[in-house]
Amino acid sequence: MKKIDYSQWAFIWDLDGTLIQTTEDGVKRVRFVCEKVGLLPEKIPDNQMFRRLWGMPYVELVIKVSDELSWGKQDLINYWKEEKKYKYPKPKKFGYINSGLQYLKDIGVKLAIISSRDKKSMLKIAEECGLNLSFFSYIQGNGCHDFVKPDKRVFDKVEEFFVSQGMTLDKFVYIGDTVDYDYQAARNRGFLFVAVASSFIATPTDFIVAGLNKKLIYTDPSELCLEVDRIIKFFVD
Structure with missing residues (x-):
């Protein structure tokens, strides 16, 4: 050549x-916030869902998760409120x-x-x-x-x-x-x-x-x- x-x-x-x-920390963040707002286990995305959706813009991903797992309107509001308090680990x-x-x-x-x-x-x-x-x-x-x-x-x-x-x-x-x-x-x-x-x-x-x-x-x-x-x-x- x-x-x-x-x-x-x-x-x-x-x-x-x-x-x-950032991937592993990003997944942990979503799960932590879901648990913090009191979502039931079946309302929290599992690894297969993350594998399928990861790569979307973050806000779109959370909205997609909320739709697919049938969150209530208040669940999504609570998620964003709690997410603002989340302390990210140093990337x-x-x-x-x-x-x-x-x-x-x-x-x-x-x-x-x-x-x-x-x-x-x-x-x-x-x-x-x-x-x-x-x-x-x-x-x-x-x-x-x-x-x-x-x-x-x-x-x-x-x-x-x-x-x-x-x-x-x-x-x-x-x-x-x-x-x-x-x-x-x-x-x-x-x-x-x-x-x-x-x-x-x-x-x-x-x-x-x-x-x-x-x-x-x-x-x-x-x-x-x-x-x-x-x-x-x-x-x-």
């Missing part, structure tokens, strides 16, 4: 569960992700983030956990666009951003941690995809069953960054 021109490749990242370790980034992102930027790979979290919250949590956002030339959160994952149109703006720099769709890689939202959106758009299977929400087996090659599945995004050559060679060979 000829020498890789890294400057023609865009690695577009999800945030939660992909760059920062953590994946250990060496800043070093990995620095490496990608240094060799010329273009970096972006597209998340279902609203942008204000993205900036806040990145600061809290020490994720360096200066590596990214494009950042999009919920509310920055009319569409969210798994709608493929969520990628309209980032595609336009990189195409305007002379880049082509066949070198756009989306990196995420969910099958039904991240992988589905990327596949529908025609983007390449690499998984970070970081929690029970989507395991390596889940991605394989959905059709992703096991060579494109990682549990640590830092390792993914260091294996950029192998990943690109996989896509072009």
